[in-house]
Every structure is written in structure tokens, then in C-alpha cells.
Amino acid sequence: MNYLYAFLSGGAICLLAQILVDKTKLTPAKILVLYVCTGVFLGACGVYAPFVRFAGAGATVPLTGFGYTLFSGVKEAVETQGLTGCLTGGLTASSAGISAAIIFAALWALLFKSRDKNI
Amino acid sequence: MKALVFDKAYISCCAAVGGALEKRGPLGNMFDITAEDSYFGTGSWEQAESEMSRLSVNMLLKKASLAEKDIDVLLGGDLLNQCTATGFAANSLPVPYLGLYNACATAAEALLLGASLVSGGHAEKAVAAVSSHFCSSERQFRFPLEYGSQRPPYSQNTVTGAGAFLLERSGSVRVTRALIGKVTEKGVTDANNMGAAMAPAAAQTLTDFLELTGERMENYDAVVTGDLGREGSALLAKLLESGGVASADALDDCGLIVYGPECRGVNAGGSGCGCSACVLATYFWQKLCKKEIRRMLFVGTGALLSPRTVMQKQVIPCIAHLVELESI
Amino acid sequence: MDKNSYLKLASKREKTSPCLKNCLFAFLSGGAVCLLGQAMKDLYALLGAEEKTAYSLVAVTLVFAAGLCTGLGFYDKAARVCGAGLFVPITGFSNAVASPAIEARCEGAVTGVGSEIFKIAGPVIVYGNIASVIYGVIYYIYLCFAG
Numbered sequence: 001m002n003y004l005y006a007f008l009s010g011g012a013i014c015l016l017a018q019i020l021v022d023k024t025k026l027t028p029a030k031i032l033v034l035y036v037c038t039g040v041f042l043g044a045c046g047v048y049a050p051f052v053r054f055a056g057a058g059a060t061v062p063l064t065g066f067g068y069t070l071f072s073g074v075k076e077a078v079e080t081q082g083l084t085g086c087l088t089g090g091l092t093a094s095s096a097g098i099s100a101a102i103i104f105a106a107l108w109a110l111l112f113k114s115r116d117k118n119i
Numbered sequence: 120m121k122a123l124v125f126d127k128a129y130i131s132c133c134a135a136v137g138g139a140l141e142k143r144g145p146l147g148n149m150f151d152i153t154a155e156d157s158y159f160g161t162g163s164w165e166q167a168e169s170e171m172s173r174l175s176v177n178m179l180l181k182k183a184s185l186a187e188k189d190i191d192v193l194l195g196g197d198l199l200n201q202c203t204a205t206g207f208a209a210n211s212l213p214v215p216y217l218g219l220y221n222a223c224a225t226a227a228e229a230l231l232l233g234a235s236l237v238s239g240g241h242a243e244k245a246v247a248a249v250s251s252h253f254c255s256s257e258r259q260f261r262f263p264l265e266y267g268s269q270r271p272p273y274s275q276n277t278v279t280g281a282g283a284f285l286l287e288r289s290g291s292v293r294v295t296r297a298l299i300g301k302v303t304e305k306g307v308t309d310a311n312n313m314g315a316a317m318a319p320a321a322a323q324t325l326t327d328f329l330e331l332t333g334e335r336m337e338n339y340d341a342v343v344t345g346d347l348g349r350e351g352s353a354l355l356a357k358l359l360e361s362g363g364v365a366s367a368d369a370l371d372d373c374g375l376i377v378y379g380p381e382c383r384g385v386n387a388g389g390s391g392c393g394c395s396a397c398v399l400a401t402y403f404w405q406k407l408c409k410k411e412i413r414r415m416l417f418v419g420t421g422a423l424l425s426p427r428t429v430m431q432k433q434v435i436p437c438i439a440h441l442v443e444l445e446s447i
Numbered sequence: 448m449d450k451n452s453y454l455k456l457a458s459k460r461e462k463t464s465p466c467l468k469n470c471l472f473a474f475l476s477g478g479a480v481c482l483l484g485q486a487m488k489d490l491y492a493l494l495g496a497e498e499k500t501a502y503s504l505v506a507v508t509l510v511f512a513a514g515l516c517t518g519l520g521f522y523d524k525a526a527r528v529c530g531a532g533l534f535v536p537i538t539g540f541s542n543a544v545a546s547p548a549i550e551a552r553c554e555g556a557v558t559g560v561g562s563e564i565f566k567i568a569g570p571v572i573v574y575g576n577i578a579s580v581i582y583g584v585i586y587y588i589y590l591c592f593a594g
Contacts, residue, residue, distance in 0.1 A: 010481025267526020
């Protein structure tokens, strides 16, 4: 059942973004920014945590999940460290994904060369 | 404003280089050189475009049995920042060089300037060379090539191609008249819909030319725009109609010819400096030589934008230059 | 023809994207990526990772896989069809970091790859961070009064 919920939730979040792409002139970059901020907002509203329990990876894998990670990191850090937690919490919690993206991207830049996508 | 009338200016030879996608298109076997390797044996997309431009000029010289020293001036340009593709190509030639930029209207611009220099007696032999490369243009104007993005169906595909023309005081195709276009816009800001942005410029230049010379659309076997694509071509027909110019069957567009009118896999058709240059140097050159087309108007269209002006949400100013050609 | 009527004419005939088809592909591909993520999470949990770590590992694995596909030239071709289904999941973030990096290698390790790497994904981190810091300040003030 977990798998079905993950599939449906993740799919629905992507579908919503696709509607924004096709029906508005919003660029993907703007939609992604909107999604991350929405994740933080929904986390703050207390909606996203139950959603993660329900949908699992269907909630954490889309970019709203990245926003939620930032949120939960800040929340925890503020509770333990006070005001400095605002600055340390978000990136600490999301560091695995960001660092992985940087390290691997540097590796890919060493290994691969860009290609003509028309062929 | 007045139309330029050339006493003696001819295109005597031309050469075209195309990429892999262009090779698979309907003009595939008309190119002088096509490459499966989009890098053209170089290490970067910018160098690839430059190499393509150099190949087209070298091919032209070979076809015309000329040496570099016979060329009085090379007029050319491309879409890259600071026109580096053509500049670097000129460095490896070396010939007297003038770099031009009018976006995708550069082919028409180079032809009309070359014809002016030749007709005015300032040059015996002038070469007009223009290029564009899909990959270097994507890099400069859109996204990295590997970035997964969807393009809207009204967007156009930059042609990987280079065209070179030799202008002399004698030859098989005469450049009779030309009109330098005025920069126009009708409020289009969407850089994905270049056709819609450029159509008003094409309409303006075309109507101005017909008015100035008293010619009619019916007097031409072909009236060809540079790269309006599916969107722009339809809008041009509407604009001409509303301006009282009967848009005859003669109207066609290089962006719709280069990949075929169905534009399979390229959304609304081809674009880029190389688009109009390649189509003129292959498809129309052959028709002019066979006298299937006796008189034609070649209207190069260009959108004078940069990625920055697009981000600043500025309107897209466009230009169209017209060249009248006659087969002799 | 004046500007307004021209713009109207242009946008009226503008061919629209095949929204239904795009949405279907976005739903299926986005769902599939999340399903894959869920399977990985369960696997990592089975191997003894606690929940939070398991989700981080899922993110790292997906980032790796998407980057590899980007380098091999599959990702952009699939994304042409799948659209949001491949740019909304964390795989899209990975693609947005890897693609400018691969392309910038011609300009060198520092001036090219180093400076271009966050060209597309940068705004996500910038605004995500700003939003979370704003939340943190509000939460801190709330805690001061509530506590």
C-alpha cells in the first residue's frame, strides 16, 4: 500500500507542476522555487509531516520534500540552539543531497562531455 | 529610405555546410559538406561553429578555384557573443574581414553589403559567410544541452549550418536590388515565439520594398523569409493581408524548408543565421541555377535580443533585410 | 494592425502544448521516480538505517543515478517527454546541477565548472534557505513567548 501512496502522491505533485508549465508562462526554475518555498510553508503549517508519514518517498522525493527538510532542520535547531539554529538548521539537514549533487556533478564533468541532443 | 540598386553584382558561387540533423532533412544531399560529429572534430561547441564557418569558406574557394589572396573582403557573422565563430574562422583564413551582427538576418545583411561593395567597385571579389550551431546557441540563449527541459510547440530549432557566397561583377545569379530594413516590434516579449516577434519586421520591409519599387508579389517566383517558422509565416500572411498586399503562393520560409514543412521533432521549424544561409545556398541556389526560379525576394529576419534583455522582460526588437535575386 | 490586436492574434494562434499528454507522462514518470525512492528507502531501512538517514540515502542515490543518466545523455531526452515528472523530483535537481557542470568543462575547473554548477539550481537553494530562515525566526519568537 505504501508503494501505491508513494506513486500517486509523487505523481500528483509532478502533474500539478506540469499544469503550471503548460497553462502559465512560468519557467521551470520559477516553479521549482515556488515548490521549495511551498514545502517550507506546508511544513510550518504542520501539514507536511503527516503527508510524509502517509506518502513516504512520494512526499520526500519531489522538491517540496527538499523544502520540508529545510523546515524540519531549522525547527529542530531552533529548539536546541535558539536563534543560531535559524542559520544552521536548514543546510545541515539538507547537506547530504546538496553535497552529493556537487560532488557527483564535479565527477560527471570530469567523465563526460556534452552532446548534441538533437541526434 | 530608398532601395539599393546594384549596377553589377552577382552571386557566382556558394557553399553550404550542415550538421547531422540537417543532413537527415530534405536538403540533406544538397549540402557540400555534412558532419555526423556535431563537434566538427574540435573540443567545444564554439570552436565547432567556427570550424564549420571556416569549412564553408574553404569549400567556396575550392569550388570557385580561388586562393585566399584573391578575396578582397570577407563579410560575415553568427549568433555568438562578439561574433567569435566568424572572427576565429577569419583568423585561420586570413582575408580582410568585416564582422556583422543582425541576428538571423545576418545572411541578408552580408549579401547586400557584399553586393554594394562589388557593385560600387570597392571589391572585386567579396565573400559573405554566415553560421549558426544548435549546441552553441542552446548554450548561449537557453539551457545547458543536458538539462532536461520541454520546449513549447511554437519554439524553433537553431539550424547547425554555415553558408558562404561569392559576390563578383559577373556570375549566374544577379543581385539586382536590396532594402535595408528598419528595426520594428509589435510588443512580443516571449523569446520562445521568435516567429511572432519577427513577422512584423518581415511584413514592414516587404511592404516598404513593394511600395518603393512599384513591384507586386505576383512578379516573383518566390518570396522567401529567413526563419519565421510555422507561427511567424502564418502571422506574416495575416499582416500582409491586413496591409492590403495579396500574399500569393510565392510566400515561403527557410525555417519551414530546412527540416521539411511537417517540422518533425523541431516544433515550429528551423531558425538561426545558418538557416536562411543554408537554404539559400542549397535549395534556392539550385532552383535559380536551373531557372525554375527566375526572380525571387530573400528577406532575412532577425530578432535583436540577448538572454539579458529577455530576463529584463524587454520587448524583442526585430529586423528584416531584403535582397532581390534574378537568375541570368 | 496595431500592437494589441497583433499580440492577440499571435497568442490566439500560438499552438498550445499537448497538456493532457504532458500531464499523463508527468504523473507516470514522477510517480515512478517516487516509487523507486520508496523501494530504496525500504531497502535501506531493512539494512538497518533509521528513517531520517534512509530518506537522506534515497536522496543521495537518486542524485547519483540522475547525474549519471545526465552524463550519458539519457536524462534530457527522457525529460523532453516527461516534463515536470523529471524536473520536480530530486533527480531534476541533480540534472540541473550536473548539466551546466558537464557543459562548462571547456571553460576550466574553476572558472567553468565551479562557477556554472549552480547556474540553474542556485535559486532553489537560495529561496529555500531564505524561506526556512524566515520560518526559523518566526518560530524562535513564538518559542520565546510560548516558553
